[in-house]
Amino acid sequence: MEIWLSDWGPEYEPYWAQIADEFSTDGVEVELRFVGGNDAHQQYVTAISSQTAPCIGLVGNTWVPEFASLGALRPTGQSPDDVKEQYVSAAADSVTYEDEVYGYPWNAAVRALVYRADLFEQAGLEPPATWDDVVDVGLAFQDAYPDMYGFGVAGGGQWYYLPNVWAWGGEIATQDDGTWASRMNEPEAVDAYSFYAGLLTEHGLSPEGAMNWNGGDLVNAFSQNEIGMFVAGNWDLKSLLLQNPEMESKVATAPMPSGPAGNNATFLGGSDFVIFEGCELPEKSEEIIDYILDPERLVEITSQLGFMPAKLDALELESTTGSYSSELWNVFPAQLETARFVPTTPAWGGVEATGELVNALHAIIGGSAPRDVMDDLAQTMDDTLGDG
Secondary structure: EEEEEEEOHHHHHHHHHHHHHOOOOOOOEEEEEEEOOOOOHHHHHHHOOOOOOEEEEEEEEEHHHHHHOOOOOOOOOOOOHHHHHHHHHHHHHHOOOOOOOOEOOOOOOOOEEEEEEEHHHOOOOOOOHHHHEEEEEEEHHHHHHHOEEEEOOOOHHHHOOHHHHHHOOOOEEEEEEEEEEEOOOOOOHHHHHHHHHHHHHHOOOHHHHHHHHHHHHHHHHHHHOOOOOEEEHHHHHHHHHHHHHHHHHEEEEOOOEEEEOOOEEEOEOOOEEEOOOOOOOOHHHHHHHHEEEEEEEHHHHHHHHOEOOOEEHHHHHHOOOOOOOOOOOOOHHHHHHHHEEEOOOOOHHHHHHOHHHHHHHHHHHOOOHHHHHHHHHHHHHHHHOOOO
């Protein structure tokens, strides 16, 4: 039987090899296939269409509704309420499609604020609690340190600003009578995008090139003393400190800033295990997944690799005694409480693929009327969502 792993790196391989050896018994050989990379999603889609999918897949959590809609995934037999009791709420949403559960969340990924604590202290600054504070603190930082920018704008990475639609009190898309529709041209979404664009155009809190920055660019700019704070995924902070261990004593973390609606929602990213319908050994597949998700075993690997488990019992261990229990890291488990998942339509991947979520921000930065831009974005989304 095959296990495909799309969330992996060389540091993971000994762990997965041990599991394959453990379960290669009774005439069954467990084979591993690493499918990480930009074409991982397409490899799964091709396998589904050709009926050559593996027994177990570790897939991006935004892919689960799509694969479930294709009839490619084996239901777990659990109810959505049962899953909510076992996993981070937004992770449970990621494996639920049309009130049926199709997977087992493995890891959870969220963003929080990372800032230069040493420089903030010297300038008498506190980390911002709201997005309005981001402007005020960012400008004060630039006054104190004229050779640096106050905040890292990630204009090329929608996951760094699209959640602000929720923080402004809006919705990205909603379902009514089985039909999904964009709400990105409503006032809250227009204001959220306009505000984020203004961090660059109106307030000058980042260099012009930040229009195209993504997570890796933020890490580089921060490590090179170009910016004083940025929104960072837990993996971004891990990367920053691996590349620049001397910075650990200089940085601190804080919750995501809150928006006008009074919340600091962020996206829940990560990966889920699924069992494909064609699997001839579903019971053994369940046994393997149960083994992987044992809380102590799960924390052993998450502590080594620096990510958070999505399973609540393992998360409790990780955030109290594991690698996320320190003052620097415990902001990320806390941020899971306000994490939300993307609209659970199988067409969501198509929305991302259009690139229009990023293009809309670029158009506003370029001077186009925000409402017109967001009307166009909503229409593009509706056209794509209608295919879901």
